[in-house]
Amino acid sequence: MAVRLFSHELSDLCLGKPALRSLSITSTVADALEVLKTSGDNSVSVWSCDREVAGDYGDDCRCVGRVCMVDLICYLCKDEKLASPSLALKEPVSVLLPKIHGLVLHVEPSCSLLHAIDLIVGGAQNLVVPIKTELGNKRKQHQKQSPTVTIHKGREFCWLTQEDIIRFLLSFIGLFSPIPAFSIGTLGIISSEILTIEYHSPASAAIGAISRALMDQTSVAVVDSEGTLVGEISPFTLACCDETVAAAIKTLSSGDLMAYIDCGGPPKDLVRVVSARLKERNLNGMLEHLTTSLSCGGFSSSSSSWSDEESTGVQVSPLPRSLRHSRSMSYSARMVRGAEAIVCHPKSSLVAVMIQAISHRVNYVWVIEDDCSLVGIVTFSDMLKVFREHMEPIA
Template sequence: MAINLLSYEVSDLCLGKPPLKSLSITSTVSDALLALRRSEENYLSVWSCNHSSSKKESIECECIGKICIVDVVCYLCNEDNISSPSSALNSPISVLLPKVNGLVQHVDSHLSLLDALDLILEGAQNLVVPIQRNITRNSRKKLHQKSSTSPNLHNGYEFCWITQEDVVRFFLNSIGLFSPMPGYSIESLGIMSMNVLAIGYDDPVFSALDTISSALLEQTSIAVIDDEGKLVGEISPSTLASCDETIVAAIATLSAGGLMAYIDYGCPPEVVKARLKENLKGMWKLLDECCNNSTLSSSSSDEESSSSSSSSSSTSNRLGWISRSGSYSTRMIRSAEAIVCHPGSSLVAVMMQAIVHRVNYVWVIEDDYSFVGIVTFFDILKVFREHLQSIA
């Protein structure tokens, strides 16, 4: 029975997950951009560490947030920064972190799955969990001492994090235990929401920066709607996160429909650059330097410079797509085509769609593509929580 799942702990969901790649809160936006360009992950964790603390009981290291390329893009496109992007790159990384408490929370590895689910439904997006390893106490002490020099070691531990996707995937692997609920339609379960973020096909993307930031914060997407109210695509933060900083040029100059075409097929760089050069000379200069791998080199160490040259050797010739190497399993580059279902689609079918496409939501449409709403992982997890509560 599903009640047996309550005996699981968050450590059971950590099996096989890679350790978090870390950035210090003392880093700059430029440092963050450089690290994101080299990372195989879309998100990097941001840590506040005090290794000089003399109080053993104090927290020396704490993960205080996460960032992705979309955070950098939205910041660079901000009205105060777009005319002087080079100055914006020297800002502290803290300007990229959302002013919302509790999005990232540390938890013990023995926290129950049910308690973890409750934390997620209360607003936590990433549960930071220490990775348990079979090492001696003496080895742990040495690792603790090494934490001050290793950016991914904190308090002698490596960490991973648990997300909504991890919990949904876990429930999907045990879906038979919840029968018959998974076969019910999303309409009958009442989990379709009309509270969505949307933009018109011909609307300039630059005017929707706040909407992009909201979609990133809410772990959802922006529906692109035509004049007849039909869904024609999406602008997804998860897709933008798979681009490099040159996507700023497309966001600064194109309409929603143009950005979709840019994502799907690429856009002649000359067109975008010409518009930037005419209206936003500072941004044009920055991106011209970025394409020549010169903007960020001044803020990197010798070791980083070596890594950068290795990474840039695999740079795509297509402006806007990621210039860092990464495996398909960890970095899936999707198109602007929306992932859709119908009101009569079953809960399990929608879960599988979202998991396969690595998104936290599925758009709901009618047969004629008229827009109905959206189903999110958050709403799906609420259904599972209510079910577990009813049988506990």
């Protein structure tokens, strides 16, 4: 049964997924920002029809990367960009693309699930898969109204991500018994290679770590002086904010940044602090941009609208505001809403951690001890390695 599961074609996983939004490699950063703000998507694909850029694929256009709001935020965190964001937004979108190749790969709909897992374990973030449906007249008419939907030679494309594959495997989790019931500690998938920053440290010191976390699809842990996990600066949360968060990252401490991106938008007192510090540093371009954005209601911070208890089926106890480092004994706690630090214990089962991560729409779960000291992190990639190793003898 498990062998047949891994032989599934990726077209099966694309059912119901929306077509990719796309931009040309010749677009600007402002174009990317506009699509991210108006489409409701967390990311946009960037395409090239230039053989030197796309590679030797004949006449085919290729997806050469993926851009999200976090790429744009980190790009704007440089002083020269904050001084004149209007000029920064005129730069080509290619400045936002990571220099590492292989993060986005094209695969055919007939590609097997097993091969897809191998690609993701090997470092791919997104797989670009043609959607196997004929485009009817209504769809073509819709395409005229939505030019950012990717269609090439009559085909649309979709993303497949680590989360998509984990969700699919979870639907057939009984086939892998007894492995899903083993603890993550027993399976040896807790990684101690984590990105951290101290609570009182400037958030700007985490810019490089945020970029790395985005690439690795993890997060930056915010800890106190004793190594206790207080919260996190998560690319998944930042992706739901707007570009003005760059100003907060450059001017606030890590702890204050968590409060700034907390559910409901930035507190007024922190907005005043950010504005004052931008003015002190003569970063008037971003100050004006921030003022305009806030007056238009531009900032958005998305936390889950559903009940955590209902979505996970377990007790969830959020910690108080990060200024009060109360410790929670609930391993499924959101430690700061909006900072979304989802945690588990080394003795938590693999299937429980999978459900936690999927329920909260993150690719990882932090691992802590009873005293909330940080042990490490478990990622979707590590989980996929377990399932892949389970198939090794018969693959």
